[in-house]
Amino acid sequence: MHIIRCFRVCSLCNALISRSRRPRDGWRTLLQQTSIKHPEVTPIRFTHGDSLDLYENESVQKYVNQLMEEYADISQKLQHAYLSESDRKEFVSKHAELLPVANVFKKTEQAKKDLEEVLSLLQSTTGTKDEDEHLIQLLREEEAQMTSRILTLKKDLIKVLLPSDPLDSSDVVLEVVSGRTTGGDICQQFTKEMFDMYQGFAIYKNWDFSLLNYTPAEYGGLHHAAVRIAGESVYRHLKHEGGTHRVQRIPEVGLSSRMQRIHTGTMTVIVLPQPKDLNIHIDPKDLRVDTFRSRGAGGQSVNTTDSAVRIVHLPTGITAECQQSRSQLQNRETAMQMLRARLYQSMMGKETEQRHTARKQQVGTRSQSERIRTYNFSQDRVTDHRTGYSTRDIKEFMKGGEELDDLIADLLEHAEREALLEIVNSRILSQPESGQSAD
Template identity: 40%
Template sequence: MLDRLQYVKQRFDEISDLIIQPDVIADQKRYVQLNKEYKDLKGLVEKREEYITIDANIKEANEIIADGSDAEMVEMAKMQLDEAKERLPQLEEEIKFMLIPKDPEDAKNVMVEIRAGTGGDEASIFAGDLFRMYTKYCEARGWRTSVVDVSEGTSGGFKEVIFEVTGEDVYGTLKFEAGVHRVQRVPQTETQGRVHTSAATVMVLPEAEEFDVQIDMNDVRVDFFCSSGPGGQSVNTTKSAVRLTHIPTGLVAQCQDQKSQHKNKDKALDVLRSRLYEKELAIKQAEDATKRSSQVSSGDRSAKIRTYNYSQGRVTDHRIGLDVFDMDGVMNGKIQKFVDELQMVNNMEKLKENEVF
């Protein structure tokens, strides 16, 4: 293991020198990439130092015990040896997972799109519940959320809502939330007390940097219109809302959340860039899917991934067979158990695939 970690240390030292070079700093794309790699390798270098310390403690303790001339020192050495031997296997497992090649997208911010599916008004209400669930979760993680565009439901919730999430390792955390979420409950609009099944689709798009996707504005049609809201609320008399249509692909992005036309255009451009980037990423993920079959693929947006059964107070993730009996907690953003289990399964698959050790 130390041989493998020595290569990591050499690369870390190399990057540490590179990121202070003027020519690297001037090349923003390379500078950002090297900074991300520096941050990833720093954690491994720290684990390497801990591994070296524990290895040295084991050798020192064995020497003292073998010498046996000082009974008090031997007793202390045995305690040191027990502690080191208990920590070493845990540390080795941590290092193994850290050595798994990282998805370069994982560190990116995201655009999350939630759309009501089958179920009419109840589907829109459920889409609103999911929006609240994710914003609560993001708040608990210290991430910032910003609404980009909304289309409100007639009885509450949203027909569609798009919001941006910025923070640390956002895409790597939220990417497995993409897919169809299904709810089984008695709708607020139901007078007979019958359980209905409704659905909403969640898309999680890694936010593209300007150097990830170059957009020729000659290929983009820009339309300005008045933003709107239900019952005449939030209606602008000025055309501040912006819709962008990418003519070569037909992709459309719009924003009406800001009062400024300029800010709406910038946000709509971010969404368009992310959708174009996700289009390319989807092709890559499809190619990867032919190489390996993953339980927790983040690429299939049509797959039913989770059911929220209110009558049983149960939330089930169908990909990993995980049941959580805490409906109120989950709908208030407590989804970390799902995140942890999905990441663990994904990491185990990668561990086998890459044969790290």
């Protein structure tokens, strides 16, 4: 804005600035306010787009207007000395919650005012003498900068409106399970490839990848595996990976490869968050602990002792097992970690049963109709059915690097927009229109 300040010094710009301008209505102008008296907004499901599309959404604009009115009201109430201690504490908490939105909003408002000044100056200098060409060029550069800043601020506003997931920073227990469809060797081979993909993704994100359980299948495939992945924002990035994944390909090995035609198989990914403060009390009387000889890889002596452990939580029937270590004590400790994670997920699912719990969505019946993503090797394409996101070069994608990271980023953006609009519609519809009774 140095240019605008300089313009105000020169006589030409003083004359231009002195011209009449349209009145501004403060923050209401910024979002092209939808009046509170506007007819009730019908809940919507936002189609996949970017943050700017969401910013222009009528329901979001109305929601922001309500937040800003609430912020102004609370700010005014906090000036009153007669507030009780409990009321003041409540208002301070709410004020702090709304402050990030208000700050970004004010910056956006100021940026739009500055852009209006630049556009007004540009319009006033059109058709002037050649010596003003330099002035016009500077104004156009300023216009481009301000436009870019406003776009950034609009995206920032959407970010501060987005609901946060308290589990996002959690580590996870991730399980891969071969599907139950015809042609089991196809599913088992694909499950092994998916396991390798997530291991590659953990390396790409610099996460710790600790094996908890591994049950191999014939022809180099995999029946089931469980791993603990620890690092920065692991659950945030992997929480949408849970569900049924479908593969379409001509098998390279195994019995199905002899048919030389495209086969379809499935596998399931289960993602269980492990909050850092996870402290679920388990009564030892509720547990049945079985030991057996390991069936997995681990060297020649892995099967010589009953080191593998299976723990069953009798009240719920939830089971966890570990056979990776030669130490029965270590396997028992690892199995208990997995059991706690599964019990936590079960508890969380009961609290949100009406909203289709995460584990229920992930496990399902492992049928192809519940697939969340298809890996079509014949067409060299990966498609996520929740967002329509598609990418080519499937072999590179299965390495678990940048391509998988891009798809996950797209999923996160889509899920956050859906979550925000759910809140927006819920709030708008829960509040009576101005002039109407609360009932």
